Structure formats: C-alpha cells, structure tokens
Amino acid sequence: MKNQEKKISRKSPPDKSARMVETIYGCKWSLTVYQLLADGVNRPGEMVRNVDGLSTKVLNECLRRNTQFGILEKISFNEIPPRVEYKVTDFGNKFIRILDQLEQLQDEIDAQEAN
Template sequence: MGLSRMLDVKPDPYVALCPSRKIIEVIGDKWSLLVIPLLIDGPKRNAELLRLIEGISQKMLTQTLKRLEEYNLVARRDYGEIPPRVDYRLTPLGQSLADVIGQLDNWVIKNFEELLHA
C-alpha cells in the first residue's frame, strides 16, 4: 500500500494489517517507555541515558534512539565538534507522548503494591 493510500485509511489498531500497529510496537517497547520520560526535562547525551537506564545495552539504546528519531519523537543534535558531542531531545510530538507516558508511570507507581500482590 502506497503512502498516499495509507493516509486515506483511518487508523484502526485492531485490524491486523493496519500500519498503526507498528507505531504501537515502537512506543510500547519497554526501552522507549523508559527513554522518553527521561527526556522530558531537556536534552540528554547518550552516556547519560546509558547511566540512567539500568540494564540497557549501548546497542539497544542506540537502536531505540534511532527508531524514536525515525518516528519524529526524538531529535538528535550533533554539535559538529571534536570530540563529538551529540544529544537527544523530545520533539513536540515526542513531548505530547511523554505526557501520556508520565500518566502511565504515575498509574504504575500508585498501583504497584496491588499489582505486586495480585
């Protein structure tokens, strides 16, 4: 299906072949759900994200950031300096998603005990 044809289709994630499922896969990934909220307060460098997210490998962080960048949720800024200096920041679209993820995080924190004992 061509891009112009996809734009004419109303997204329905309950339909198996709907392209919206790929978006759900990207934003529902555990690493995406951890990276995005860390960028709410401003840009972070790769090494800082790596320190803040215990258990994520450099390879997985790089893949996650690239995928979020492809979907215009995160912007990569290369300062063109030597040694290289690059940071990552939320786009306006990413910021709107971060607000939703923040609500999910708050729900998990609020209900953690009940979920743990279920």
C-alpha cells in the same frame, strides 16, 4: 420526501499511529528514555550510565527508532570529541501525552480488576 438512510462506511484503525504505539511499547527502553529526557538526561552515554541493564547498542536502536518516528530529534554538535544530544519534538510531546493517557487507562483497569 422519503427519509433517506445515511450509510456509514467501515471505520479503519489508525495504521501508522497504532504501529507506533505497538513499536514503542515493544521496546522496553523507550518509556525509560522519555523519563530520562524529562529529567534532563539527553546524552546517550549519560543515559547508559543512569540505567542498569541498558546497553549502548540497545539504546542506539531505541533512539534511532524514536527519531525515525519523529518523537525524538537528534542534535549533533560539531565538536571534538563529537557530542550528540536528543530532545523530544513537539510531535513527540503529543505522542507521550497519549502514552500517559494509556497508562492512566491501564491504572483504572487494574483498579477495577482489584475490586
């Protein structure tokens, strides 16, 4: 019997996840928001007060985008005045771990270039 060659089909890039990474890195505040959430700051007003240069409008756009991707979850409380909090989803934790690995990779690249 003749040895059959197995053909490999062209591998495509991960469209949705690559777009997510590009969008999140494109928003200069997303990584800061993740750090705030890790530090226990989960209310938008408190986020704005804790970060110089962050406006409510830009923060809301950033939070909306992260919520659409499923990285963050918006929790609305039925109170007066209204209260909203954000938390990282299980999927978001996975995504943030990948971003952390990309940061470590960049650190390695920077260290190699410095030598």
